Amino acid sequence: MAPLVLLDLDGTLMDSAPGITASVAHAFTALGLPVPDAATLRSFVGPPITDSLPAHGVPPERLAEAVGAYRAEFRATGMWDNAVFAGIPEQLARLRAAGCELAVATSKPEVFAVPIAERFGLSALVDGVFGAPLDEQATKADVIAKALAALGRTPADGPAPGLGRVLMVGDREHDVVGARAHDIGCLGVSWGYAHPGELEAAGALAVVDDVAALENAVLSLV
Structure with missing residues (x-):
């Protein structure tokens, strides 16, 4: 897998x-x-x-x-009023070339996340875009569960063995907490919006500081 x-x-x-x-x-x-x-x-x-x-x-x-x-x-x-961080498309392409399956898992309502990903060229670089319902009454763990079920990593009705190697990549503590709910590790990125020390305190496996280092950081953890 x-x-x-x-x-x-x-x-x-x-x-x-x-x-x-x-x-x-x-x-x-x-x-x-x-x-x-x-x-x-x-x-x-x-x-x-x-x-x-x-x-x-x-x-x-x-x-x-x-x-x-x-x-x-x-x-x-x-x-x-948005922009893809410089270097991200290249890093995603390299991860896919290395054999990784990629998916967006965001707390943003999916009705916004999907067209944004399409407009800015991210949809072609990932295998799915998963977000919250419009009322946002879903935790990051809920969004991750939705992504895992859609990608065949676990049944839709609850956790089960057979996740395979899965890693969350995010910039805020709720990414770490949501991943942990599924026994998934989280790689933090420091170019986002976390407060100093937020990701480390939440329990991120590591924090990467440079977009150009993302591929290597991910591959070292999966």
Whole structure:
């Protein structure tokens, strides 16, 4: 069974912070709430928006309104204010040439993740793009379970032997935690949006600092 590498999208394959942070700022403004500072806005990249908004001052009774404002702006402009990190396409191509199966596993709703991956040329470099439902009521572990089941690594109704060699690659602690729920190790990448020491504290197997070193780091762990 070929090694399977699950790849986070935001902060791992793509620099999506500009569009996400602008859409979050728009949502706070639309609700008449103080817009968080730049560092706080950056922390919205990665986790589900339904977790981040209430964690940073949106009252529970206004969460649906805030999510609606965010998504309207994100659909209109934010999702395209995005770029693949330099060198990522080449690294993915090298991993596939080395015999790895690749898939995107992201907390971003799949209805956004799929067209983004297509628009920016990532779909042709991976074997599937898997994301959260639109209501984002799914953990990273849930998204990973969906990817594993779709790729034939485990039955859809629960864990089972036969995963083969599987590795998660991500830039935030929830990537590490979600992978661990399936007894999968996680390689952290430092060019994303984690706070200093976040990935190490979460238990990442290693942290790679340079996109050009990604292939070798992955192959050393699978």
